[in-house]
Amino acid sequence: MEIKEIKERFIEKILLLIAFSSITILALITFFIFGEGLPLIWKIGPKAFLLGERWVPSQGEFGILPMIVGSFWVTFGSLLLGIPLGLACAIFLCEWTPPWAGMILRSAIQVLAGIPSVVYGFWGLVVLVPLIRNFLGGPGLSILSGSLILSIMILPTIISISEDSLKALPPNYKAGAFALGATHWQTIWRVLIPAARSGIVASIILGMGRALGETMAMIMILGNAVKMPSSILDSARTLTTNIGIEMGYASGDHRQALFAAGVILFLIIMLLNSLAIVLSRRRAG
Amino acid sequence: MSTGNKIAIKDFNFYYGSLQALQMINLDIRANEIFALLGPARSGKTTFLKSLNRLTDLVYGASHTGTILLDGEDIYDPKISLTQLRRRVGIVFDLPIPLPMSIYENVAYGPKLSNKTQKKYLDEIIEKALRSAFLWDEVKDRLHTSALRLSGGQQQRLCISRILALDPEVLLLDEPCSGLDPISTASIEETLSRLKKEYTIVLVPHNIQQASRVADRVGFLLDGKLVEEGPAFEIFTRPKNKKTEDYISGKFG
Numbered sequence: 001m002e003i004k005e006i007k008e009r010f011i012e013k014i015l016l017l018i019a020f021s022s023i024t025i026l027a028l029i030t031f032f033i034f035g036e037g038l039p040l041i042w043k044i045g046p047k048a049f050l051l052g053e054r055w056v057p058s059q060g061e062f063g064i065l066p067m068i069v070g071s072f073w074v075t076f077g078s079l080l081l082g083i084p085l086g087l088a089c090a091i092f093l094c095e096w097t098p099p100w101a102g103m104i105l106r107s108a109i110q111v112l113a114g115i116p117s118v119v120y121g122f123w124g125l126v127v128l129v130p131l132i133r134n135f136l137g138g139p140g141l142s143i144l145s146g147s148l149i150l151s152i153m154i155l156p157t158i159i160s161i162s163e164d165s166l167k168a169l170p171p172n173y174k175a176g177a178f179a180l181g182a183t184h185w186q187t188i189w190r191v192l193i194p195a196a197r198s199g200i201v202a203s204i205i206l207g208m209g210r211a212l213g214e215t216m217a218m219i220m221i222l223g224n225a226v227k228m229p230s231s232i233l234d235s236a237r238t239l240t241t242n243i244g245i246e247m248g249y250a251s252g253d254h255r256q257a258l259f260a261a262g263v264i265l266f267l268i269i270m271l272l273n274s275l276a277i278v279l280s281r282r283r284a285g
Numbered sequence: 286m287s288t289g290n291k292i293a294i295k296d297f298n299f300y301y302g303s304l305q306a307l308q309m310i311n312l313d314i315r316a317n318e319i320f321a322l323l324g325p326a327r328s329g330k331t332t333f334l335k336s337l338n339r340l341t342d343l344v345y346g347a348s349h350t351g352t353i354l355l356d357g358e359d360i361y362d363p364k365i366s367l368t369q370l371r372r373r374v375g376i377v378f379d380l381p382i383p384l385p386m387s388i389y390e391n392v393a394y395g396p397k398l399s400n401k402t403q404k405k406y407l408d409e410i411i412e413k414a415l416r417s418a419f420l421w422d423e424v425k426d427r428l429h430t431s432a433l434r435l436s437g438g439q440q441q442r443l444c445i446s447r448i449l450a451l452d453p454e455v456l457l458l459d460e461p462c463s464g465l466d467p468i469s470t471a472s473i474e475e476t477l478s479r480l481k482k483e484y485t486i487v488l489v490p491h492n493i494q495q496a497s498r499v500a501d502r503v504g505f506l507l508d509g510k511l512v513e514e515g516p517a518f519e520i521f522t523r524p525k526n527k528k529t530e531d532y533i534s535g536k537f538g
Contacts (some may be wrong), residue, residue: 179371181399182398
């Protein structure tokens with residue numbers, strides 16, 4: 001065998017090893033979380049764990065429904081605002097913006113992505129929370145303020161990925177639609193967006209993942225009350241903030257319960273990602 | 286339909302930023318003729334076609350001077366409806382661009398945009414358009430499958446039928462046969478010869494032979510300048526300009 005060929009094979013094997021090691025790390029993490037969390041879920045029963053409304057670790061009550069509901073509302077609220085804003089911005093950026101303005105806007109969005117979440121949380125705490133408390137009532141530390149902050153935080157994800165997928169379309173789609181007498185908006189709405197749908201859906205799901213996983217900013221502005229929220233002006237606690245707040249001092253069953261909450265979070269995110277893959281593979285036509 | 290000039294181009298210059306793509310074009314295109322525009326690569330043929338229905342507007346920084354009249358109306362008049370213009374002057378590109386939807390929806394897209402077409406007529410329009418482009422027999426059983434799954438030649442004929450469904454007055458074709466096999470090419474050429482009874486056709490042929498087969502009149506474009514134009518027979522047998530002669534006899538290009 002020639003030296004060259006041996007080298008080829010060697011490189012191939014090394015790359016294989018590296019590729020598998022990253023998967024192995026993921027597998028180890030998964031294994032660890034499930035190993036720590038699942039026993040507790042079996043011990044108190046999946047139903048009591050998922051649908052229990054009381055989370056009182058000192059009395060051995062571990063119901064995470066309020067957290068699931070909190071996570072859901074905060075994420076849903078952020079998408080409600082973030083999707084239209086993000087999509088509109090992406091469309092504007094690639095269809096109407098002159099190059100010089102696009103450059104300014106794009107770098108502004110990158111800055112938005114680079115701000116640490118604790119800064120978002122701080123800004124929310126000193127600006128947004130008092131505003132909501134004074135004008136809408138309630139404690140201010142609420143699902144509404146959390147959703148607002150999160151919607152800003154997921155904007156860069158939605159904008160940049162949607163814009164990339166719109167930009168990646170063959171320029172001739174646009175020329176083709178225009179040549180058929182479509183107006184600019186008809187072209188965007190009926191041709192470009194459907195054609196870029198897979199990328200847009202992916203951007204939304206990634207944004208959703210970001211919103212679900214965000215912890216620091218939410219600890220600061222959600223109020224962290226462990227109860228079922230009854231309105232968007234109530235304070236709440238999410239699956240992630242619950243882990244973030246209590247992991248520092250938890251032990252025994254309590255610690256296991258937090259890992260179990262992590263298992264649920266893990267499953268939700270896996271479900272979302274699979275959904276993203278399925279949706280983005282479905283072609284138009 | 287009148288037999289006069291369908292399109293009159295006067296002192297037309299076109300620029301991409303500071304780069305001049307077309308220089309002082311003066312040309313009349315008559316109704317119901319096939320006008321073939323010859324020229325080497327990057328001589329401005331596509332720009333010329335696109336400026337006839339203002340698809341050049343999509344290019345940032347593009348500008349022009351001079352006028353182009355369609356039936357006596359200035360197409361660069363700000364009062365003119367762009368979508369109307371593009372329906373009257375349809376274009377088919379060298380690379381087929383099926384929109385990412387079904388075959389039926391591709392052809393129906395244009396007529397549907399006008400909102401006037403009823404479903405019953407729509408089916409008729411689509412069948413007629415697909416038949417005119419010799420595609421009907423191949424796709425009639427799978428009209429609702431994705432157009433992206435058609436072969437290259439079929440996609441190109443789909444694009445031609447999509448334009449025909451709009452019932453345009455002028456057809457612009459930019460090397461429409463470049464990706465096609467000889468049999469599809471022959472059928473497209475036959476279609477063109479038949480279509481000129483109803484339409485005015487401006488064709489950028491994918492080779493000189495194609496121009497000699499279908500064109501009534503021919504123009505030769507070189508570096509953005511219209512070097513020569515005239516009846517096809519004369520250009521091919523007695524070109525006046527040395528450069529035209531060299532190009533046609535294959536010395537360059």
